[in-house]
Amino acid sequence: MPEGHTIHRAALDQRKMLAGKVLTVTSPQGRFSAGAEELSGQTCTAIEAYGKHLLYHFQLGSALHIHLGLYGQFRTAKAPPSEPRGAVRVRLLSDTHVVDINGPNTCEILDQAGLNALTNRIGPDVLREDADPEKAWAKIKASRVSIGQLLMDQSVIAGIGNIYRTEILWRQKLHPKLPGKSLDRTSFNRIWADAVALLQLGVKHNSIITVEKMAKSKSRYRERVNIFAKETCPACRSEIRKFEMAARRVFSCNTCQVPPEI
Template sequence: MPEGHTLHRLARLHRRRYAGTPVRVSSPQGRFSAEAAALTGQVLTSVEAHGKHLFHHYGPHGTVHVHLGLYGMFTEAVLPVAEPVGQVRMRLVGRTHFTDLRGPTRCELLSAPEVEALVGRLGPDPLRSDADPDRAWRRVCRSRASVATLLMDQSVVAGVGNVYRAEVLYRQRVPPATPGRSLSRERWDAIWADLRHLMGEGVRVGRIDTVAEEHHPDVTGRRPRNDRHGGEVYVYRRAGQPCLVCDTPVARTELAGRNLYWCPACQSA
């Protein structure tokens, strides 16, 4: 599932290409036809992301809410438009480009109160300027749940996925099983600051890189990572391989249906 930096990159791209002008909206697949008919020809006023959610705002005409889920994706191309390929839920056509949305978990037209209610259920997003880390801390410091569980709870922190969860806990040397209420405020602030940094870099470069310069392949002489997720990481999907810092084999377990990775030595209790 795409993590928060991907949605913020999409928001930035769609603002640049489509916001501020009338757009044509259609649903070649047919599952968004009524909503598309109500929006086509209207001005896309703004685009924003909150966590793993993307919002196309059309002023008084409503907001298109998209959650990509596991299989959703946008594809971008320059005009002229081409025949749809596959099941295109929503097509957006601007002055110079068009984008097709396929396979999302959610693609729906919401009213302003519905958008407000949805965002109200989400935790603060480290990539947003209006994020309030104190709000997340109030949930974390009272919880018996592990910090690994809390970081994946979108009502606690919005936008963090499996990669950022594993990597920020490694970088901050926090054992994943640590109960939230056992964390100090200082350590939580360090986790939050590192998330802002890592995710901000993800927006900038379009992939997740978490490894410090001294541990990069061109410095250590190791082979670069070869993984469809891209980027250099410390523990994510490296189970059984040596830790880049201490050589201890990276551990893996399942937590709430997702794989969790950590270094038993660097992240000891």
Template structure:
């Protein structure tokens, strides 16, 4: 969205909150070359010497609006104003001015992103196939695969019938390839739809005659945040446990040990 709206044109950059003011003054009036993401990291590229690195964390948000411009509301870390739209950034975990070398160093530490066309799944498989760590933990490790959050982690394991505690080295290579292709499709659909849907067409509420999911996260899912509720496929109660500080959900019957 940012690339489509602003790339190729000068933009006004400011920091109403003040915490990014010095960096914003360097960027103000410069042409935005491109905007791109790798996993959970966003980059606004103004040149090799000026790249804004943003990580939203759990609380960060971009507020997107059409012109005319309105007064800032709340703690706006960075404001970008283009020809037709403007965006306010609030509450990010990181908003900093980097060089190209810093970006390349970060990307070298990150795993492939299923949303990027240049993603190499073999890089992820190399890490997974040599690890004794549970696959459920590896899928959330940004050094293994970038961008997969807790929802997609739980859902991709369910869709392929994989027990979450399966060590990475015990995962079948063909099964991993199928999971990767599925992640690419699901995550790209999520970008277009603006919500996470992981339920296959034959299991949607209107087909199965069940009530639609009611959750702040939106979208239809099989196991995520459904602990104690019956599995749509077999009726078994969805299980829940904590793994590496995050809640994990799975169906003991559809994902047998």
């Protein structure tokens, strides 16, 4: 479900529902082993997205750390809470709203040391003001790994997922198999700027949109991306190639994105 835009959007939405309020933290189905009660009754002081990670900070200094993985999702509703839907690991309840966290990959309580460890292992997040692109560039220009893989490596650059990597590389006319070290600085700058723009648009609309102009009547999902899971390149009508990269599917147009010579 989530690429980085989903988590940043969730942070925006949930701030209004939970931040600055005393929360009741429960695990209605007993699926949270690390002691949600520890946080219950504390004020949630801040909600912060970091790449695909979401942090709920609490007044005594620890934080609830959530990573949704491939399948997890947030379900939000107005109070009073109703019966949990699906597998709810944690339920956060304020005076006005309920946030259920279903099926997250990670669901744990972090102290300050844990928070530091987390932020140190994540690369610059394209959606954060404090992101330093130089850190990403330093790793990319030194790596013989393909740019398609590097864009998915959250320790290199945070927030981009499988759909955005395909779409960004197509938009920038770069083949996914190009080695990181073969990119020039201009290409990297374009990738970074495009990632920022596309993910910001994703936050705004709460969905992935990578086409330049989208007719209102064509707002169905398949019409919002250029080549992801498509058959034909919208620019040159060539056949879209599909292949695997680190066990994830990638798409490219070998006309618009010239493959590297082997």
